[in-house]
Amino acid sequence: MSSTTVVKTGTEGKAWGGGNRPLNASYGKMMMWFFIVSDALTFSGFLASYGFSRFKFIDSWPIADEVFTHVPFLHGQELPMIYVAFMTFVLIMSSVTMVLAVDAGHHMQKGKVTFYMFLTIIGGLIFVGSQAWEWATFIKGDYGAIQTKGGNILQFGQYIDDDGTQKFERVALRDIAVTGHGERVRNERNNGVWFLSEGTLPTYTVDEVVNGFEANENVLVRTQLLDEHGHKTVLSREESLQQLKANSTAVIEGANLHANEYGSPLFADFFFFITGFHGFHVFSGVIINIIIFFNVILGTYEKRKSYEMVEKVGLYWHFVDLVWVFVFTFFYLV
Amino acid sequence: MAHAHKLEILRGLVKFKSNTQKIWGVLVLLTIVTTVEVALGIYKPESLFVKILGMKALNWIFIILTIVKAYYITWDFMHMRDETKTLRRMVVWTAVFLICYLVFILLQEGGYIEGIYSSGFIKRDF
Numbered sequence: 001m002s003s004t005t006v007v008k009t010g011t012e013g014k015a016w017g018g019g020n021r022p023l024n025a026s027y028g029k030m031m032m033w034f035f036i037v038s039d040a041l042t043f044s045g046f047l048a049s050y051g052f053s054r055f056k057f058i059d060s061w062p063i064a065d066e067v068f069t070h071v072p073f074l075h076g077q078e079l080p081m082i083y084v085a086f087m088t089f090v091l092i093m094s095s096v097t098m099v100l101a102v103d104a105g106h107h108m109q110k111g112k113v114t115f116y117m118f119l120t121i122i123g124g125l126i127f128v129g130s131q132a133w134e135w136a137t138f139i140k141g142d143y144g145a146i147q148t149k150g151g152n153i154l155q156f157g158q159y160i161d162d163d164g165t166q167k168f169e170r171v172a173l174r175d176i177a178v179t180g181h182g183e184r185v186r187n188e189r190n191n192g193v194w195f196l197s198e199g200t201l202p203t204y205t206v207d208e209v210v211n212g213f214e215a216n217e218n219v220l221v222r223t224q225l226l227d228e229h230g231h232k233t234v235l236s237r238e239e240s241l242q243q244l245k246a247n248s249t250a251v252i253e254g255a256n257l258h259a260n261e262y263g264s265p266l267f268a269d270f271f272f273f274i275t276g277f278h279g280f281h282v283f284s285g286v287i288i289n290i291i292i293f294f295n296v297i298l299g300t301y302e303k304r305k306s307y308e309m310v311e312k313v314g315l316y317w318h319f320v321d322l323v324w325v326f327v328f329t330f331f332y333l334v
Numbered sequence: 335m336a337h338a339h340k341l342e343i344l345r346g347l348v349k350f351k352s353n354t355q356k357i358w359g360v361l362v363l364l365t366i367v368t369t370v371e372v373a374l375g376i377y378k379p380e381s382l383f384v385k386i387l388g389m390k391a392l393n394w395i396f397i398i399l400t401i402v403k404a405y406y407i408t409w410d411f412m413h414m415r416d417e418t419k420t421l422r423r424m425v426v427w428t429a430v431f432l433i434c435y436l437v438f439i440l441l442q443e444g445g446y447i448e449g450i451y452s453s454g455f456i457k458r459d460f
Contacts, residue, residue, distance in 0.1 A: 023417070023418050023420055023421040023424075024417070024418045024421070025417060025418070025421055030421065033421065033424075033425050034425075036425070037425055037428055037429050040429050040433070041429065041432055041433070041436075044432075044433040044436060044437070045436065048433075048436050048437045048440040048441070049440060051437065051440060051441050051444065052440040052441065052443060052444035053444065054444070055441050055444030055445045055447075055448055056444045056447045056448050056451075057448070058445075058448050059448070059452065065375070065376075065378075080375075080376060081372050081375050081376050082372075085368065085372040088368055089365070089368065092361065092364050092365070092368070093361075095407065095411055096357060096358075096360075096361045096411075098411075099357050099410075099411045100354065100357060102413075103353050103354055103357065106353075230383075311413075314411075314412075315412055318407055318408075318411045318412045319412070321407060321411075322404055322407045322408065322412075325400055325403045325404055325407065326400060326404070328400075329371075329396050329397065329399075329400040332375065333371060333374075333375045333396045334393045334396050334397070
């Protein structure tokens, strides 16, 4: 034997002797699987706590179909689900191009791997961009609402005759508010106590909204509470007036971590946190994909005679898609 | 291992000639499932509002379809179908068990607190 320097341990061929692959998977791939398991548990922890809060406020949780109704370039149309369905499809599609890249890698086709990796990155960028747009729309809000002393939300709307049936249609604050003469200036650090300041003021004050409500005879208040058909409860005119006058504290436009015009503050908190954490995964996935993409172009894996690295980032990328499937169901569908 | 792909889905109902073809086949399946979900989500048929085991039939359909999608993403896109049985069980059983456990306790507790709010002395004031 010429290879006298090689030390033999006498365990060759035995499953746990080292030097072979007990589960037929390389170390790197197996560790990626274990990372995915732990990350899956993190995400399910978030989604389960979302479920906890939702079960806690099951009779007053916002209806997702009324919150996410916008599609870019189609202003003023109510199209629930359409845009998020598009986002889901983009992510599944980029998963497909990723798995095609992995497949081309198995056949050592550098050109194809490059092309499919490129498409995957584009898909990821479209998804992250869409999510940013979704966030911006959610933060901006559309109708506006009044917050009560107990932290609940009162929204406005009126019954419209729609082919003989009465249909409740939302009314925006800007359509009813009567602009008063009072002036309320935003408190900034330079005009008062130096450590006290406040955020952007809402467009209208509570008084302007209440006056506007009194002036518009048909407008009614809608509370957060769901009735047995899953619709929000609409108060009568007298109840509406009484609620507004007795309990209004603030005007809420859009959503932030403290309050949102759609209902329970927890809804926006979880939305920002879970889709944000997922979006961060997509973003980091895109970055990792770009690194691998350049490695492919430089011929790193061609020299290594194995494209397993593409397979490993592929696993991560599919996992991101997998998580989105669940986020989609629990935020938008159920 | 790298080239030994199992090429049938739906328990051998659909067989593919190559791995690439299988990928497109799975895409078609996932697209159909997503389309059904979105259609049900938009129209929300009243007939599916009946409760089965404490939850609306519609929500059961959504959750089951989601698990179907998750299965095909893991099995075909992440190649779980081609891994050894031991690796598959290590990953899937662990995750499924822990997630079911966590979801059960949190939802149970959430429902309990809801019960306190709606039937106990503690009320959310307006």
